[in-house]
Amino acid sequence: MVERSPRGRFTVNRRRLLVGGAAALAGSAALTQCARGQPDEARGGFGAEAEPFYGTHQGGIATPPQAHALLVALDLKPQTGRTPRDTVAAILRLWTADASRLTQGRPALADTEPELAHRPARLTVTVGLGPAVFDRIGLAHLRPATATDLPEFGTDRLEPQWCGGDLLLQICADDPVVVAHAGRVLLKNVRTMATQRWRQSGFRGARGSDPSGATMRNMMGQVDGTVNLTDAAAFDRHVWDHGAQQRWFAGGTVAVVRRIRAEMDTWDQIDRESKELAVGRRLDNGAPLTGEQEFDEPDLTASVNGIPVIPPNSHVALARPRSEDEQFLRRPYNYDDPPSGGQTTDSGLIFVTYQRDPARQFVPVQQRLADGDALNEWITTIGSSVFAILPGVEDGQYLGQALLESAS
Amino acid sequence: MVERSPRGRFTVNRRRLLVGGAAALAGSAALTQCARGQPDEARGGFGAEAEPFYGTHQGGIATPPQAHALLVALDLKPQTGRTPRDTVAAILRLWTADASRLTQGRPALADTEPELAHRPARLTVTVGLGPAVFDRIGLAHLRPATATDLPEFGTDRLEPQWCGGDLLLQICADDPVVVAHAGRVLLKNVRTMATQRWRQSGFRGARGSDPSGATMRNMMGQVDGTVNLTDAAAFDRHVWDHGAQQRWFAGGTVAVVRRIRAEMDTWDQIDRESKELAVGRRLDNGAPLTGEQEFDEPDLTASVNGIPVIPPNSHVALARPRSEDEQFLRRPYNYDDPPSGGQTTDSGLIFVTYQRDPARQFVPVQQRLADGDALNEWITTIGSSVFAILPGVEDGQYLGQALLESAS
Numbered sequence: 001m002v003e004r005s006p007r008g009r010f011t012v013n014r015r016r017l018l019v020g021g022a023a024a025l026a027g028s029a030a031l032t033q034c035a036r037g038q039p040d041e042a043r044g045g046f047g048a049e050a051e052p053f054y055g056t057h058q059g060g061i062a063t064p065p066q067a068h069a070l071l072v073a074l075d076l077k078p079q080t081g082r083t084p085r086d087t088v089a090a091i092l093r094l095w096t097a098d099a100s101r102l103t104q105g106r107p108a109l110a111d112t113e114p115e116l117a118h119r120p121a122r123l124t125v126t127v128g129l130g131p132a133v134f135d136r137i138g139l140a141h142l143r144p145a146t147a148t149d150l151p152e153f154g155t156d157r158l159e160p161q162w163c164g165g166d167l168l169l170q171i172c173a174d175d176p177v178v179v180a181h182a183g184r185v186l187l188k189n190v191r192t193m194a195t196q197r198w199r200q201s202g203f204r205g206a207r208g209s210d211p212s213g214a215t216m217r218n219m220m221g222q223v224d225g226t227v228n229l230t231d232a233a234a235f236d237r238h239v240w241d242h243g244a245q246q247r248w249f250a251g252g253t254v255a256v257v258r259r260i261r262a263e264m265d266t267w268d269q270i271d272r273e274s275k276e277l278a279v280g281r282r283l284d285n286g287a288p289l290t291g292e293q294e295f296d297e298p299d300l301t302a303s304v305n306g307i308p309v310i311p312p313n314s315h316v317a318l319a320r321p322r323s324e325d326e327q328f329l330r331r332p333y334n335y336d337d338p339p340s341g342g343q344t345t346d347s348g349l350i351f352v353t354y355q356r357d358p359a360r361q362f363v364p365v366q367q368r369l370a371d372g373d374a375l376n377e378w379i380t381t382i383g384s385s386v387f388a389i390l391p392g393v394e395d396g397q398y399l400g401q402a403l404l405e406s407a408s
Numbered sequence: 409m410v411e412r413s414p415r416g417r418f419t420v421n422r423r424r425l426l427v428g429g430a431a432a433l434a435g436s437a438a439l440t441q442c443a444r445g446q447p448d449e450a451r452g453g454f455g456a457e458a459e460p461f462y463g464t465h466q467g468g469i470a471t472p473p474q475a476h477a478l479l480v481a482l483d484l485k486p487q488t489g490r491t492p493r494d495t496v497a498a499i500l501r502l503w504t505a506d507a508s509r510l511t512q513g514r515p516a517l518a519d520t521e522p523e524l525a526h527r528p529a530r531l532t533v534t535v536g537l538g539p540a541v542f543d544r545i546g547l548a549h550l551r552p553a554t555a556t557d558l559p560e561f562g563t564d565r566l567e568p569q570w571c572g573g574d575l576l577l578q579i580c581a582d583d584p585v586v587v588a589h590a591g592r593v594l595l596k597n598v599r600t601m602a603t604q605r606w607r608q609s610g611f612r613g614a615r616g617s618d619p620s621g622a623t624m625r626n627m628m629g630q631v632d633g634t635v636n637l638t639d640a641a642a643f644d645r646h647v648w649d650h651g652a653q654q655r656w657f658a659g660g661t662v663a664v665v666r667r668i669r670a671e672m673d674t675w676d677q678i679d680r681e682s683k684e685l686a687v688g689r690r691l692d693n694g695a696p697l698t699g700e701q702e703f704d705e706p707d708l709t710a711s712v713n714g715i716p717v718i719p720p721n722s723h724v725a726l727a728r729p730r731s732e733d734e735q736f737l738r739r740p741y742n743y744d745d746p747p748s749g750g751q752t753t754d755s756g757l758i759f760v761t762y763q764r765d766p767a768r769q770f771v772p773v774q775q776r777l778a779d780g781d782a783l784n785e786w787i788t789t790i791g792s793s794v795f796a797i798l799p800g801v802e803d804g805q806y807l808g809q810a811l812l813e814s815a816s
Contacts, residue, residue, distance in 0.1 A: 047617035067584075067614065112676040113629030115691060121617050175614035176475075176584075180627060180744035180755060184672065188752045199746040206475065206583035208616040209455035209529050219588060221521030264592065268520040283523060336588035338607040344596045347588060 046174055046207060047119030053103045055392045056251045058399070060124035061329065061354050062235055065216075066172040068179045069202040069333045071257060071350060072187065073165025073385060074194040076136065085137040089404045091167065091190045092127065092390075096398035098185055099125035108185045121175035123182055127399050128168035128255055128387030136166070142403055144241065144249045146357040147388035150256065153370035155381065162259045162383025165197045170255075170352070174207040198383070200259060202333025202350040215286060215294065219334050219347040220262050220378070222279055223286030226294055227320065229329045238327045238361065239354050241391075248402035251391030253354045256362055259335075259383030261348040267378040278374040280316030288316060315375040318368045326365050328355035348379070358386060454582055454615060455527030461511045463800045464659045466807070468532035469737065469762050470643055473624075474580040476587045477610040477741045479665060479758060480595065481573025481793060482602040484544065493545040497812045499575065499598045500535065500798075504806035506593055507533035516593045529583035531590055535807050536576035536663055536795030544574070550811055552649065552657045554765040555796035558664065561778035563789065570667045570791025573605045578663075578760070582615040606791065608667060610741025610758040623694060623702060626742055627755040628670050628786070630687055631694025633738045634702055635728065646735045646769065647762050649799075656810035659799030661762045664770050667743075667791030669756040675786040686782040688724030696724060723783040726776045734773050736763035756787070766794060 051059045079087050098108040103123045107114035134143035152158065169186060173179045187196065204216045218224040229238055243250025267275070272283060280298060281288055288298035289310050298316055302309040310317050321327050331352045339346040355361040369376070390399045459467045487495050506516040511531045515522035542551035560566065577594055581587045595604065612624045626632040637646055644650075651658025675683070680691060688706065689696055696706035697718050706724055710717045718725050729735050739760045747754040763769040777784070798807045 045617050045619040047613070113627070115625060115629050116627075119613075119618055121614060175617045176611040176744075177613050177625065177627075177742065178617075180611075180742065183744070184627070184753050184755070188673070188676065191752045195750065196747065196752075201744075201746075203584040203588075205455070205527075205585050206529060206614065209453050209583045209586075210527055211453040217523060217585065219521070219524075219585075219592070221523050265596070268596065334585065334588065336584075336591070336609075338609075339604065342603065344599045344604075345592050347592070 045119075047121045047178075048105070049122050049174075050104050050120050051122050051124050053100045053125075054394050057240060057253070057392045058124075058126045058389060059103065060126035060170050060172050061239065061253060061331070061389065063122070063124050063172070065204060065331055065333075066122050066124070067174045067204050067207045068172065068176045069350070070169075070171045070179050070183045071200045071202070071352070072169045072171075072183065073130070073197040073199075073257075074167040074169065074190070075197045076133065076166045076194055077192070079193060083137075084133075085139070085404060087193050088129075088133065088137050088167075088400070089398075091193055092400040092404070093398045094189045095125065095127055095169070095186055096393065098189060099127075099182075100395075102182050102185065108189075111185060113181060113184075116177060116181035119175065119178065121173045121178045123171070123173040123178050125182065125186065126168075126170040126172075126255075126389060128170075128389040129400070130164060130166045130168070130385065130387055132164075133166040134388075137404075139403065139406070142246055142248065142406060144246045144252070144254070144388050146241070146245075146254050146359065147386060148359070149386055150358060150363060150366075150384055153366055153381070155370045155373075155376050156384065157380050157382055158384055159382045162198050162200075164385055165387070167194060168255065168257070168385070168387040168389075176203075200257075200335060200350050200383075201337075202335050204333060216332075216334075218262070218332070218349050219264070219336060220267055221275075221283055223281065223294060224332060224349070225330045226281075226286055227330075229327060234327070235329070238356060239329050241356050248406060249388065249391060253356060253389045254358055255387045255389050256351075256353045256355070256358050257383070257385045257387070258351040258353075258381050259348065260351050261346070261380045261382050263378045263380060264345045264347060265343075277311055278314060278378070280310045280314030311374065313372045313374045315369070315373050318373050319365055321365070323364075325360045328353045328358075328361045354389065453527075455529045455586075456513070457530050457582075458512050458528050459530050459532050461508045461533075462802050465648060465661070465800045466532075466534045466797060467511065468534035468578050468580050469647065469661060469739070469797065471530070471532050471580070473612060473739055473741075474530050474532070475582045475612050475615045476580065476584045477758070478577075478579045478587050478591045479608045479610070479760070480577045480579075480591065481538070481605040481607075481665075482575040482577065482598070483605045484541070484574045484602055485600070487601060491545075492541075493547070493812060495601050496537075496541065496545050496575075496808070497806075499601055500808040500812070501806045502597045503533065503535055503577070503594055504801065506597060507535075507590075508803075510590050510593065516597075519593060521589060521592075524585060524589035527583065527586065529581045529586045531579070531581040531586050533590065533594065534576075534578040534580075534663075534797060536578075536797040537808070538572060538574045538576070538793065538795055540572075541574040545812075547811065547814070550654055550656065550814060552654045552660070552662070552796050554649070554653075554662050554767065555794060556767070557794055558766060558771060558774075558792055561774055561789070563778045563784050564792065565788050565790055566792055567790045570606050570608075572793055573795070575602060576663065576665070576793070576795040576797075584611075608665075608743060608758050608791075609745075610743050612741060624740075624742075626670070626740070626757050627672070627744060628675055629683075629691055631689065631702060632740060632757070634689075634694055635738075637735060637737045642735070643737070647737050647764060649764050656814060657796065657799060661764060661797045662766055663795045663797050664759075664761045664763070664766050665791070665793045665795070666759040666761075666789050667756065668759050669754070669788045669790050671786045671788060672753045672755060673751075685719055686722060686786070688718045688722030719782060721780045721782045723777070723781050726781050727773055729773070731772075733768045736761045736766075736769045762797065
């Protein structure tokens with residue numbers, strides 16, 4: 001499933017083959033065409049592509065990031081005549097039934113706009129539970145100890161409307177119409193049982209716009225996500241829970257969702273050299289200041305006249321792992337929302353990470369960044385949430401079933 | 409520039425050739441490949457494609473609709489030591505300078521994120537002036553009489569935050585990162601001179617997802633925009649102003665921007681047959697209820713046992729032109745925004761139309777719809793604005809120059 005080279009680029013995947021890599025497409029198409037006429041796989045467009053729903057893990061994590069994402073956190077509504085545990089089970093049954101269809105290009109049960117469901121464009125639906133919900137459903141003893149709220153960092157300026165949530169729904173696809181339709185279906189079917197707490201829409205470069213496989217850029221113009229997990233072994237080591245503490249959670253993971261506002265007005269006031277020193281990378285190609293290419297290893301010891309080439313308080317110097325544990329999957333999206341009150345821009349990053357244990361993997365890195373990152377002057381974390389991402393299921397099961405049907 | 413068949417589909421354009429029509433791409437690529445190796449035009453992805461900036465008309469009107477749009481209305485700020493007329497001229501000079509570069513994949517002047525500018529993905533920037541601004545800049549006598557506020561219709565539920573504006577900026581591209589960057593550049597450069605009054609983000613199906621050239625679908629699941637202007641003669645007749653009343657306005661047009669909320673919760677309660685009777689078209693392929701295919705002519709006289717097959721109060725029966733004048737270009741985008749106050753969904757249509765004279769072309773149709781459209785129960789117009797869309801310019805001129813440098 002994860003097919004990336006050690007340098008963090010996908011070596012073989014459907015996306016580059018079918019659309020991203022138009023040259024690859026044309027190449028295979030040419031073979032087909034020379035040999036036996038028109039290429040069927042090319043005619044349909046990428047809308048026809050489907051990501052698997054069933055499996056050991058949920059989709060939308062190791063899945064090569066789609067162009068569009070909608071993340072919604074929901075809170076349980078008090079229900080008459082139904083326990084919170086039964087409510088969560090009812091929601092997860094519905095979401096499983098709907099997502100298992102929608103991701104495969106089939107309308108949801110009682111889908112009122114079935115025509116919007118036929119081209120899934122690699123739709124994935126990823127579901128998680130907030131730490132507090134385990135208490136609420138009477139299963140506190142089954143909460144993975146790793147799914148716990150983060151400490152607040154000194155640079156956080158958290159706004160309650162972007163924090164927390166009982167349930168997480170992450171919906172990703174390469175087509176914004178698909179994301180909107182899936183969001184509509186999944187949210188309306190549970191509206192009597194849960195309210196939307198926050199909702200964040202994000203995007204990356206459009207699929208097919210740049211088939212070079214380049215790392216995405218954020219709205220500050222930086223290449224974002226160069227250092228990332230790359231192969232199945234790294235996912236096994238750093239992302240997937242193995243059920244050692246909570247057996248039901250094997251195949252799950254823990255998501256951290258941070259909303260990081262870019263202070264574009266002040267960022268745009270500094271010159272390129274200052275920006276590059278704050279990041280520790282070149283803006284044009286993302287290469288570390290000690291290198292030539294994006295995936296060159298930064299040399300944090302290099303100096304000129306005793307002055308480090310990469311400043312020790314640069315983002316790259318502080319964000320790099322200092323132990324084997326300090327690694328996690330980055331799966332961020334840009335946001336660009338209507339600004340409020342006289343601002344020009346409200347944009348930034350929906351920084352989504354996946355890891356087995358945020359306390360050991362994410363927190364030490366974030367603590368270093370909070371303490372000293374030169375970039376802090378131009379970024380502000382205004383939202384933060386943690387969710388236990390449920391293990392994948394097989395056909396016939398529903399997401400969370402192993403948890404909810406445990407003897408309690 | 410306009411290359412559509414009489415049935416409203418593009419017959420030849422860059423989009424279908426390069427990406428939309430993957431089969432066409434593969435076909436031409438195959439020829440290239442069989443003959444002389446890899447196809448260069450395919451390798452770059454559609455990000456490299458640029459729409460012309462200079463010309464008789466602005467881009468973003470006859471341009472085949474891009475996947476993403478940002479529409480922003482701005483109001484002039486009072487300026488010390490500068491007349492409103494000079495302020496408008498300063499804004500239009502800046503936007504011309506920036507848009508003429510950005511649309512061609514070149515960074516704007518003093519672009520602080522130049523790396524986000526290199527792949528324009530068919531970026532267009534379209535600029536208009538609200539009716540009231542002509543008074544404010546002392547050029548009321550030069551306002552096209554056609555650029556005047558619409559009457560309020562009985563079904564309108566207009567919310568001031570979605571109405572009006574001194575200036576319109578419509579930014580469209582096939583890549584949301586490009587739209588966000590262009591919006592940032594164009595808005596920040598004028599922030600001392602104008603405030604954002606409203607801002608609407610819209611989308612259609614992702615480019616490359618469905619290369620069939622199908623008409624877009626709205627969030628209610630309907631094929632939307634079947635009846636549309638198709639060839640250059642129709643654009644000349646119905647869209648482009650010829651300067652008969654205001655010579656400076658030759659090559660311009662008038663835009664109507666309506667924000668139409670879809671009442672999804674009640675829409676989803678009715679069955680498919682009721683939906684199809686309200687629209688007058690089949691939901692699956694958009695064919696009129698009297699036809700088989702989307703572009704079949706509706707037969708408004710057909711009846712079964714004396715009951716019309718297409719109800720006379722259906723959307724299609726009322727929206728169809730009843731005179732040669734009642735035609736205009738529809739260039740709508742879907743929206744799907746965070747809902748407020750307990751709602752499940754806030755989605756609908758940013759209904760953008762272009763016509764020479766809304767009073768003769770748009771208003772009679774809208775009046776009929778307001779009076780009787782069966783669909784009114786499930787749609788609500790909450791925003792409405794009119795803008796005089798400036799004529800195109802040649803290199804060396806700025807948008808609006810012919811107006812602003814008129815002897816007053």
